[in-house]
Amino acid sequence: MHETTERTHAAPGGMATDVAMLRVTAKTRVAAGVVTVQLAAPDGGRLPDWTPGAHVDLTFGNGLTRQYSLCGDRWDAGTYRVGVLLEPAGRGGSSYVHEQLEPGHLVGIGGPRNNFPLVPADAYLFIAGGIGITPLLPMIAQAQLLGADWRLLYGGRQRSSMAFLDELAGYGERVQVAPQDEVGLLDLPTFLGRPRAGVRVYCCGPAPLLAAAEATCADWPPHSLRTERFVAAEQGAPALSTPFEVELRRSGRRVTVTPDVSVLQAVAGAGVDVLSSCRQGTCGTCETAVLDGRPDHRDSLLDDDERAAGDCMYICVSRSCTERLVLDL
Amino acid sequence: MTTTAPTAIGLPVSDADPFSHEVLEDPTPFHAQLRDAGPVVYLDRYDVYAFGRHEQVHAALVDWQQFQSAAGVGLSNFRYEKPWRPPSLVLEADPPRHDAPRRVLTKVLGPRALRRLHEQWVADAEVLVDQVLAAGAEFDAVPALAEAFPLRVFPDAVGLPAQGRENLLPYGDHAFNAFGPPNDLVARGNPRVAELSAWVGAQCAREVLAPQGFGADIWAAADRGDITHEQAPLVVRSLLTAGVDTTVHGLSAVLYAVATNPDQWRRLRAQPELARVAFDEAVRWESPVQTFFRTATTDVAVAGHVVPEGKKILMFLASANRDPRRWADPDAFDLGRDPSGHVGFGMGIHQCVGQHVARLEAEALLTALARRVATIEPAGPTKRHHNNTLRAWESIPVRMLPA
Ligand code: HEM
Ligand code: FES
Numbered sequence: 001m002h003e004t005t006e007r008t009h010a011a012p013g014g015m016a017t018d019v020a021m022l023r024v025t026a027k028t029r030v031a032a033g034v035v036t037v038q039l040a041a042p043d044g045g046r047l048p049d050w051t052p053g054a055h056v057d058l059t060f061g062n063g064l065t066r067q068y069s070l071c072g073d074r075w076d077a078g079t080y081r082v083g084v085l086l087e088p089a090g091r092g093g094s095s096y097v098h099e100q101l102e103p104g105h106l107v108g109i110g111g112p113r114n115n116f117p118l119v120p121a122d123a124y125l126f127i128a129g130g131i132g133i134t135p136l137l138p139m140i141a142q143a144q145l146l147g148a149d150w151r152l153l154y155g156g157r158q159r160s161s162m163a164f165l166d167e168l169a170g171y172g173e174r175v176q177v178a179p180q181d182e183v184g185l186l187d188l189p190t191f192l193g194r195p196r197a198g199v200r201v202y203c204c205g206p207a208p209l210l211a212a213a214e215a216t217c218a219d220w221p222p223h224s225l226r227t228e229r230f231v232a233a234e235q236g237a238p239a240l241s242t243p244f245e246v247e248l249r250r251s252g253r254r255v256t257v258t259p260d261v262s263v264l265q266a267v268a269g270a271g272v273d274v275l276s277s278c279r280q281g282t283c284g285t286c287e288t289a290v291l292d293g294r295p296d297h298r299d300s301l302l303d304d305d306e307r308a309a310g311d312c313m314y315i316c317v318s319r320s321c322t323e324r325l326v327l328d329l
Numbered sequence: 330m331t332t333t334a335p336t337a338i339g340l341p342v343s344d345a346d347p348f349s350h351e352v353l354e355d356p357t358p359f360h361a362q363l364r365d366a367g368p369v370v371y372l373d374r375y376d377v378y379a380f381g382r383h384e385q386v387h388a389a390l391v392d393w394q395q396f397q398s399a400a401g402v403g404l405s406n407f408r409y410e411k412p413w414r415p416p417s418l419v420l421e422a423d424p425p426r427h428d429a430p431r432r433v434l435t436k437v438l439g440p441r442a443l444r445r446l447h448e449q450w451v452a453d454a455e456v457l458v459d460q461v462l463a464a465g466a467e468f469d470a471v472p473a474l475a476e477a478f479p480l481r482v483f484p485d486a487v488g489l490p491a492q493g494r495e496n497l498l499p500y501g502d503h504a505f506n507a508f509g510p511p512n513d514l515v516a517r518g519n520p521r522v523a524e525l526s527a528w529v530g531a532q533c534a535r536e537v538l539a540p541q542g543f544g545a546d547i548w549a550a551a552d553r554g555d556i557t558h559e560q561a562p563l564v565v566r567s568l569l570t571a572g573v574d575t576t577v578h579g580l581s582a583v584l585y586a587v588a589t590n591p592d593q594w595r596r597l598r599a600q601p602e603l604a605r606v607a608f609d610e611a612v613r614w615e616s617p618v619q620t621f622f623r624t625a626t627t628d629v630a631v632a633g634h635v636v637p638e639g640k641k642i643l644m645f646l647a648s649a650n651r652d653p654r655r656w657a658d659p660d661a662f663d664l665g666r667d668p669s670g671h672v673g674f675g676m677g678i679h680q681c682v683g684q685h686v687a688r689l690e691a692e693a694l695l696t697a698l699a700r701r702v703a704t705i706e707p708a709g710p711t712k713r714h715h716n717n718t719l720r721a722w723e724s725i726p727v728r729m730l731p732a
Contacts, residue, residue: 046391049678051428074424075394120429120557142425200554223554250602268667275605276669283680285669287440306441 020262020298020317021106022047022058022080031163033086034131035098036071038079039107046077048280048300052138053116053228056080057298059108060101063241066093069135069204069228070112071164080112083163085131110298110317111281116228118142121200123149125192127213129205130156133164135228136204140171150174155186155209188216195220204228244320248272248329249291263315263325272329274315281317288315293325340634341366342373347620347643348509353715356619357660360648368632375404375510377622377641378631381648383655383672385631389623389644391677396623396642398679399423403508403622403718406641413507414526418563420571420679427678430564433550434682437543443689450482450689454697457481462701462731467708470588470725475580478694479573483686487568488542493528500525501574502716508622509717529569533562543568568683574719575617576687581722582615583608583691586662588705588727596664598732601699603664608691613671614662616647619720621675646672647720703732 026038041047050056050070059065072081084097101107118124118139126136126143133154143150152175156162159179168175178186186209192201195217201224203213210227217225243258246266255270257263264276264286277285281299295313306312315327343366345359346352352359363370363381370379380386389396399422401407407416416422418430436442461473476498484494503518503525531537538544544565551561587594587607597603622641629636636642650671651659657666674681681687698705709726 049393051424051432077392077394114432117428117432117555118425119554120426120560121554146425273606273667273669275609275667277671277674277684278676278680279670284440284685301435301439312441 020109022109024101024103024105024107025079026103027101030083031165032161034083034161034163035086036081036083036163037097037101038072038081039109040079042106044078047080048112048282049077050074050080050112051114052118052142053135054112054114055116055135056082056112057108057110058082059110060093060096061105061107062092062096062100064093064096065108065110069116071134071137073141074138083131083134110296111300113300115303116202116204116226118202119200119226121148121198123199124151125199125201126150126152127186127188127191127201127203127205127209128152128154129186129203129209130161131163132203132205132209132228133162134204136202137164137167139202140168144171151191152176153178153186153188153191155180155205157181186212188212192216195224197221199224201225202227242323244322245324246320247292247324247326249326250329257319262317263313263319263327267315267327267329274329276316279316281314284314286314286316287312289328291326291328293320293322295319295325296321340369340371342371343379344374345372346374347372347379347645348512348514348717350715353717354713356647356720357651360645360651363645364648364652364654369634369636372643375641375643377404377643378625378634378636379643379645380631381645381652383649383652386644386646386649386672387676388631389642390672390675390679393423393678395626395629397423397626398623399426400624401622404510404641404643405507406624406639408624408639413522414504415563417567417570418560419567419682424678429556430560430567431678431682433547433555433564434567437546437550438683438686440685442546443685446482446486447689447693450693451696453482454478454693455700458694458697458701462729466730467726467728470584470727471577471581471722474694475584475722475725476577478580479576479690482690482693483572483576486542486686487565487572488539488544489532489569490537490539493532496525496528497569497573498577500529501570502719504570505574505618505716505718507717508620512717514715514717529566530562532569533565535561538565571681572683572686574716574721575683576690578615578617578719578721579608579612579687580691580694581725582617582720583611583695584705584727585711585722585725586611586614588707588725590662591704591706593662593664594705597695598699598703601696604692604695604699605688606668607664607695608688609671609673610662610664610666610668612673612687613650613656613668614660615720616650616673617720618673618675618718619647620645620718646675698729701732702729704728704730 022039023042025040028036030036055067055069057065057067068082071083084094086098087094124143128136155178158181243256245256247254251272253270255266257266274286277283289312296319297307298317299314368382368385372379506514535548547564548561551558597607622643625636625638625640627638653659674684706728708728712724714721714723
């Protein structure tokens with residue numbers, strides 16, 4: 001038994017507003033074909049809180065939106081860090097980050113959202129394939145902090161393409177680095193050992209690795225394995241960087257939402273106050289029913305199914321994929 | 330409060346007791362003095378650093394890195410003192426331990442999960458209001474509505490058995506007193522602590538809870554491994570501690586507000602969709618939860634002062650919610666204002682996970698009243714109920730004339 005969250009869907013576009021823009025503060029090459037990008041709020045303030053396993057949606061200047069796991073330190077409230085692998089077969093997200101994104105640039109932000117949370121356990125076995133190491137890095141830091149018994153098996157094509165080996169070196173023998181050109185494919189049965197209760201297995205990497213982890217964990221107790229899939233094929237949705245119209249059905253009003261304001265602000269400007277609180281898409285107070293149109297969800301609350309349902313949105317952060325959105329207000 | 334000579338570094342010092350009966354009876358003047366004394370005031374009686382302004386309270390609430398909860402959100406410092414009960418896995422926990430239980434509750438009590446309760450609660454509110462009005466136009470709004478409604482819907486929603494529900498309010502009252510100093514209010518509750526705690530503990534067991542409800546949902550999350558089975562009972566306990574007295578006093582607050590502001594009641598009757606705004610405005614105006622503490626994880630710089638590592642910080646949510654630096658005409662209960670951004674439910678990672686439950690209860694009750702009641706007016710002297718953390722009424726006599 002396992003739970004898989006898959007990131008195949010393209011986060012729909014909608015250029016971010018001032019309230020949802022981050023500035024690139026550093027870009028660092030950390031391995032062959034891998035850069036890390038550091039992001040901060042333009043005013044240097046706190047960023048929305050996150051938990052290990054979370055990802056953000058980043059929207060770039062070329063209109064593409066991509067999801068990246070956060071792999072920084074959550075005790076540093078002012079900085080996010082993501083790791084990006086150059087994927088020549090991809091459709092432009094990673095090559096944009098590698099070739100064009102520079103410190104000082106602004107990117108649109110959605111989330112953070114977590115479909116891959118670290119659940120409490122006495123012991124963890126982490127399995128990473130390639131850039132799949134990114135969500136596991138903060139999990140490992142956390143397992144270490146909690147004094148849990150943990151080990152990591154980290155595979156990659158060759159040592160030079162494997163990111164964060166320096167950061168992982170500090171953990172000593174808990175970390176097993178297994179470059180394919182040196183030791184071949186990952187030996188999951190040996191790493192995982194006998195099925196046992198109380199252990200959680202976290203695996204992130206390419207589809208064949210996840211399939212192997214699923215097969216190897218077939219005899220483990222239910223819910224032992226949790227996986228997250230990185231899909232190479234990037235599906236872009238054109239960003240809606242233009243204003244869109246919101247119809248407030250109950251009050252019979254229409255407002256135009258320009259890129260520099262939130263739906264919440266625009267609606268308030270039309271004289272309809274909606275109760276809000278966090279204004280970060282985390283508390284749920286501003287939930288609003290959607291009657292027509294497709295919302296561009298940027299909150300931290302809805303899971304993938306709820307997003308797909310498209311029947312409600314958090315208007316403090318979320319926007320629109322369609323030129324017209326009808327709200328029950 | 331007497332604010333004495335500032336210390337060497339200019340930190341205002343006060344010997345006031347925010348938990349004295351005098352302040353609990355009417356904290357508003359004390360809050361004003363506190364805010365005006367400075368952004369940080371040292372309360373030497375308790376060796377704590379008090380924040381009374383919206384800016385500092387908000388900043389401390391969201392900054393879990395520097396202002397921790399795991400050393401207790403009351404005066405007692407768990408680094409040195411043994412808690413009176415096993416600490417909450419949610420309220421009295423820091424990341425990373427806070428993450429998993431919080432995530433489970435966010436889902437179980439989230440707006441989407443509450444949709445299935447909406448219709449039933451609206452119907453329950455209508456039945457209750459009809460019963461109360463049928464018994465006569467004059468009654469005490471606290472027991473008749475503010476206590477009766479949450480006790481009618483919330484324990485069922487959790488899945489509690491029918492017997493023993495009368496223990497919920499005294500247990501919660503003691504738990505919220507226990508966040509304050511060990512004064513007479515705590516002493517008064519102490520004799521029943523063992524008995525009440527045992528009852529509450531017993532209700533958290535899977536076999537005791539109904540197969541459907543918030544309690545069962547929490548146990549189901551444990552089955553999925555999202556929390557451990559050992560954690561489940563304490564996560565259920567957090568609902569029994571935090572979910573009853575708070576809403577009772579929140580509803581009392583809004584009932585008192587509309588009884589004493591007839592123009593606002595007329596406004597609500599004309600526009601019943603303002604029910605949610607009315608409730609949040611009452612939570613801002615009255616702050617049913619007045620205070621919570623944090624502990625500094627490091628020497629924290631605040632507005633030019635330093636709060637030393639390990640010291641307790643007392644955040645006055647109620648004072649922040651009436652800070653004229655943040656709110657225009659803060660003492661007015663006004664449905665025309667946007668109360669968004671009040672800290673009556675807290676803010677940040679510990680922000681009230683039950684706020685949507687509280688809002689749904691209030692919306693159901695206020696809408697039922699708005700439909701049936703033309704005027705609400707005071708019908709006798711009101712009486713406060715003192716609690717170290719909660720702003721509460723014991724009695725609000727009212728006269729309600731049917732529409
Ligand atoms: C008007 C009603 C209510 C008020 C004013 C209120 C107020 C608060 C406040 C101020 C906090 C923040 C504590 C902190 O920052 O340390 C909080 C947290 C909490 N509340 Fe409420 N509350 C209300 C209703 C409820 C209800 C109905 C429930 C349960 C269904 C509930 C459950 C909780 C829990 C479990 C926490 C801890 C959350 C955490 O630490 O992550 N509350 N509440
Ligand atoms: S205000 Fe908190 S989710 Fe929108």
